[in-house]
Amino acid sequence: MKFPILRKGLHYLDNAATTQKPEIVMDTLKSFYENSNANVHRGIYALSEHATSMLEDARETFARFIKAHPEEIIFTKSATEGFNLLATSISRSFRMKGKNIVTSEMEHHSNFIPFQQIPDAELRVVRYSEGLTPESFASKIDQDTIIATFTGMSNATGLITPAKGIIQALRNKNPETIIIIDATQLAAHSRIDVRELDADFLCFSAHKVYGTLGVGILWGRKELLRKMSPYLYGGNMIDDVSIEKTEWTEIPYKFEAGTIDAAGIIASAAAITSISENFGENNKREESLRDYALKRLKAVEGLDIIGHDGKGKYGPIISFTMDRIHPHDLATVCDKYGICIRAGHHCAQPLMKALGVNSTARISLSFYNTEEDIDALTMAVEEAKRILK
Ligand code: ALA
Numbered sequence: 001m002k003f004p005i006l007r008k009g010l011h012y013l014d015n016a017a018t019t020q021k022p023e024i025v026m027d028t029l030k031s032f033y034e035n036s037n038a039n040v041h042r043g044i045y046a047l048s049e050h051a052t053s054m055l056e057d058a059r060e061t062f063a064r065f066i067k068a069h070p071e072e073i074i075f076t077k078s079a080t081e082g083f084n085l086l087a088t089s090i091s092r093s094f095r096m097k098g099k100n101i102v103t104s105e106m107e108h109h110s111n112f113i114p115f116q117q118i119p120d121a122e123l124r125v126v127r128y129s130e131g132l133t134p135e136s137f138a139s140k141i142d143q144d145t146i147i148a149t150f151t152g153m154s155n156a157t158g159l160i161t162p163a164k165g166i167i168q169a170l171r172n173k174n175p176e177t178i179i180i181i182d183a184t185q186l187a188a189h190s191r192i193d194v195r196e197l198d199a200d201f202l203c204f205s206a207h208k209v210y211g212t213l214g215v216g217i218l219w220g221r222k223e224l225l226r227k228m229s230p231y232l233y234g235g236n237m238i239d240d241v242s243i244e245k246t247e248w249t250e251i252p253y254k255f256e257a258g259t260i261d262a263a264g265i266i267a268s269a270a271a272i273t274s275i276s277e278n279f280g281e282n283n284k285r286e287e288s289l290r291d292y293a294l295k296r297l298k299a300v301e302g303l304d305i306i307g308h309d310g311k312g313k314y315g316p317i318i319s320f321t322m323d324r325i326h327p328h329d330l331a332t333v334c335d336k337y338g339i340c341i342r343a344g345h346h347c348a349q350p351l352m353k354a355l356g357v358n359s360t361a362r363i364s365l366s367f368y369n370t371e372e373d374i375d376a377l378t379m380a381v382e383e384a385k386r387i388l389k
Helices: 021-038 045-065 079-093 134-140 164-175 223-226 262-276 278-299 327-336 349-355 372-387
Strands: 073-076 100-104 122-126 144-152 178-182 200-203 215-222 239-240 246-248 302-305 317-322 343-344 360-365
Touching: 021 262, 045 073, 073 079, 079 144, 079 178, 079 200, 079 215, 079 239, 100 134, 122 134, 134 144, 134 164, 164 178, 164 223, 215 223, 239 262, 262 278, 262 343, 278 302, 278 372, 317 327, 317 372, 327 343, 327 360, 327 372
Parallel strands: 100 122, 100 144, 144 178, 178 200
Antiparallel strands: 073 215, 200 215, 239 246, 302 317, 317 360, 343 360
């Protein structure tokens, strides 16, 4: 796979923010707009039917990627929109008064705020210090828990939650609870089988699995999706509209109001097909790069790594702080050497508060990274110490 942007001298270590795109993504986008562009599910002419069939093939590709049925795949504009869709649609469809919602302190804001903002329901939060374990989740849930939502992998620290065990514990205590998984980070680094996982909903974004910006994937159990009210109202999601009332069309289209980014979805599906070929080997490479990075960073005096301490599993994301150096200053020094790292609160302020920091520096690795990228980072970290301390 070729990644044109990865020219010599660029050390891209911010893959949790977005991954770089293989050539096939740009080629597919160009070809779609040159040869196949028409609005999908609307035209009764060959060009539109061709674009529609390409879109539905892409839906099948995403379904295969997580072992789901195509009709359970809803395209949104981001994982964030997926969580907002769920929070809004669930509260439009089920009684929320007297109910509670369980989540964790480790969530990205996109999987926290939409549920925090639901009126009438109590928010119960599993604290980071309790450990994100089946037991800690089970201790928060009761017969009134309507939603439990948590991440499969922290975007801020790389900690992987024992999602299957947590889901089993939740199901044992309340089989009716709607379980949502944030797979935004997990999707690029771990094979997902939604049936085996046994959640009800799962969201991720295409741009973090080598697809285009502006495409989100929401998987949901069809029985639940059929019961739920739409999130956005508009074109292409109705059966019949009259002045008195509107009847919705079937899933998944009921949740896809408006013109969707067919070109981006089709190009993102091409990325998924391409990465699926060597998925397991790529994940192993990411693990070995993570171990190399941990070894190099642990050797830097004054650098504190968050987690990666033998307790729990971690993906290829490493967050760290440095004695008397602000993460933003560190990121600026790194940038001078063409090293892209993220610095900040990573849209996970409750977690930052639990860790007792305002921000961290973070590297996040992809299989296309190299040991040289990590060597460049350690050199820049030492340079930052020399300049800034
Ligand atoms: N959620 C993305 C990140 O963690 C943007 O960087």
